Amino acid sequence: MRKEALIRWLFLGTAALSIVISALIVLTLARETFTFVTQVDLSSLWSEGWFPRRDLYDIRTLFAGSVLVTLVAMVVAAPLGMGAAVYLAEYARPRVRRALKPILEILAGIPSVVLGFFALTWISPEIVQRMNDEAALFNLMAAGIGVGLLVTPLVASIAEDAMKSVPTALREASYGMGARKVTTAVRVVIPASISGLVAAFILGISRAIGETMVVAIAAGASGGSLFSMNVFERGQTMTAAMASMAGGTDAVKGAGLTFQSLFFVGMMLFLLTLLLNMVAGRFVRRVRQKY
Amino acid sequence: MPPDSKLKAKKGIPTAQRLDISRSPSDVSLTEQEPVPVFEVDDLSVYYGAFRAIRNVGMTVCERQITSFIGPSGCGKTTLLRCFNRMNDLVDIARVEGSILYHGINLYHPEVNAVEVRRRVGMVFQKPNPFPKSIYDNITFGPKIAGLKGDMDEIVERSLRRAALWDEVKDRLKDSAMGLSGGQQQRLCIARALAVNPEVILMDEPCSALDPIATGRIEDLMEEIKSEYTIIIVTHNMQQAARVSDMCAFFTAEVNETSDTRTGILVEFDKTEKMFSNPADERTENYVTGRFG
Known part of the structure; x- marks a missing residue:
């Protein structure tokens, strides 16, 4: 006892x-x-850029960077992830599915630093600079695409789980009415699993906001950044701003509130992702209740 | 124009042949006639991989009759039923040998489009499976995907009336179908199947999840719509087969000697009356009198 x-x-x-x-x-x-x-001098929260060592803590710069990267990432990850999920859940034969699922998981396991260099050395010159020849080598667009690739397996995996949880009986009902595969997927399976799909999307956003390494490498701003809404320029996200300061050996601690500003950004990041995860959790619970 | 003609395959079932089955209730003649065959099954075997689920089945299913399939579990009744609308296509490893003629056309001919078959041969499943949508949207699902234009309100009302559900739900058509009782859900599934105006309705133990009252309603309903539709029903309930069907097929499973599997065979197929009073085969008699199964 x-x-x-x-x-x-x-x-x-x-x-x-x-x-x-x-x-x-x-x-x-x-x-x-x-x-x-x-x-902090509150006016420095609204200045021309994020230069913590000069006591300029323009929070818009970081928000804009994070929002732009996340936006680009989701434009990449949402269609890719959803498409992969529909294929895996509705089209793939069991054998193909058994082969593809692990590959998807391997993709999810690629270290983000590797993807960061891939974004910088390949995505940026081969895709982004071809889209816009005035684009800088370091740019938010390449970082966003890199983050999108990183988030795709996550979105695909959660979305696939949501679609798989739709009972076979519903698919049979649809096929029995003379529906084709596309019709069944679009009109029956997707609506029936919509809360799970929304959850996949939100968790994808949450992951994209939190991603650090890809942005730190490919978006290029080290230490500070001017406010910019142009995805073809270099930029700074909340996460990358923290990483670039914490990674530096020079006096992060000495200069005024630089050290504390890290925690301030971290707090906002924490609250933002917490909120998103809670919203996603609610959607997931809703899809579970239905069946 | 009868709605059926819009369902014609663009490519698929060869058209010129005997497939012009555009029907309307007025086709029903009141005089007693020789029953018209809808399905002619010949030497049909179904395999799942190497496993043979049913073998060498032959039978003729006639128009505007209720045909019941009875027999112990695992004798391939559902497998056979799912051949009539090619639902077995959805199982990758399923393979069909032999033929099923539908108005003279082989359903398993490579040019026949399974989607078109399923619009003519509807199905009601064992467990009620309405879509998690409104009652209204459940009914309009079939007509919409079939590209029917028409007045949807009218289709909804007509289908629900035919399935004897209209009076119970007419004030809450926009409510979710998931809020209906099991019996109502099953009648909704029947109404949904009727909405695309099929010729045949396959029912796979439609009452097994329902209480006796709901079961009685479904049986009454079958009796009512039988004048317009051909119905094939799989049932475990022999009284139900005896009550509702005109023709009855008894299946049993034979154990294969080489492997520990069972293959379904058709033992006897005759008028229901005869099957239950004076069957030709001893195995049928043992089953219907409750000595076996």
């Missing part, structure tokens, strides 16, 4: 530990964010 209790406490301890760590992370974020917000 004592042994039983001991084991119970052991597992409780491991479970509790992960909660404690999460809480500590949030706490640290919150404390430094508080320091930053109370001490």
